[in-house]
Amino acid sequence: MHVYVLNRQRVWRGVVLTGLGLMLLAWGYWFDHTLRRTVPASAMQPVYQGSAEQKEVALTVNVFWGEEYLPRMLAILKEENAPATFFIGGQWAEQFPRMVQEIAGQGNEIGNHGYSHPHPDQLSVAGNLNDIRRAEEILAKINGSRPQLYAPPYGEHGPAVLEASRDAGCRTILWSVDTIDWQKPSPEVISQRVLGKVHNGAIILMHPTAPTVEALPGLIKELKKQGYHLVTISTMLKHMEGEKQDR
Incomplete structure (x- = not known):
């Protein structure tokens, strides 16, 4: 018993x-x-550029350092009435929440650049998802909304990165024109790299550096002179979706 x-x-x-x-x-x-926000399976593919039918370009700024150059960059964008999409790193946002608010408050778009700036291709899906969501939570607390655009550090976009971005409800954004301004070339070189490759729907990658800030006013003026409209990534994506529905 x-x-x-x-x-x-x-x-x-x-x-x-x-x-x-x-x-x-x-x-x-x-x-x-x-x-997890619902994102169509087709949205898992990274976006390199907008519509070839739209005379528009998008300036993007990846931010994980360079805060000393951002006030002047923001002033130039405001003076030129040229919105940009800023992809913000979570650790950086924790240190400079007021600057994140200033970027957004000026009418620029806030995207997700991950939390700790790892090499995403060296992480699993779960590791990438955790890094994206940590940054998402911080940016949501600062701005009151969750970014739905993700720019992976170093532009790495292997299968695990794309799956994690999709699972986080984000579109993965890359670029078609790279200033390579993190190498600190002269302002003239930055301008030449952009103007020599610009095209309809171009996504232009920048960082907050001294030569970038110096090149920016003339670069924006020349883009406008050539007939380009400067828009955010979200606006560019909306135009692309609108074209698909019209077909």
């Missing part, structure tokens, strides 16, 4: 533990999917 009671206790203990395990799995599944 004593052995029977002990065995029955073990059975019930196993049933309870199994039930708790199933409940935790179900909760984890629910929690993950409540955070």
Whole structure:
């Protein structure tokens, strides 16, 4: 009788533990999917450029350093009435929340540049998703909205990166014109790199550097002179979707 009671206790203990395990799995599944925004499978592919039919370009600025150059950059964008899309790193945003608010408050778009600036192609899907969501939470607390655009550090966009971005409800944004301004070339070289390759729907990659700021006023004026409209990435994507619906 004593052995029977002990065995029955073990059975019930196993049933309870199994039930708790199933409940935790179900909760984890629910929690993950409540955070996941729906993005079509086609949106998993990275975006390099906008529509070839639209005379528009998008300036993008990846920010994980260079805060000393941002006030002047923002002033130039405001003076030229030229909105840009700023992809902000989470760790940087934690240090400079007011600057993030200033960027957004001026009418620029805020995107996600991950939290810690890792090499995304060296991470798993879960690792990338965690890095994206950590930055997302910080930016949401600062601005009150979650970015739906993600620019992966170093432009790395292997399968695990794209899947994580999709699962986070983001579009992965790359570029078609690279200033390579992180190497600190002269302002003239930056301008030549852009104007020599600019095209309809170009996404132009920049960073907050001294030569970039120096080149920016003349670069924007020349783009406008050539008939280009400067828009945010979201505006560019809306125009692309509108064209698809019209076909």
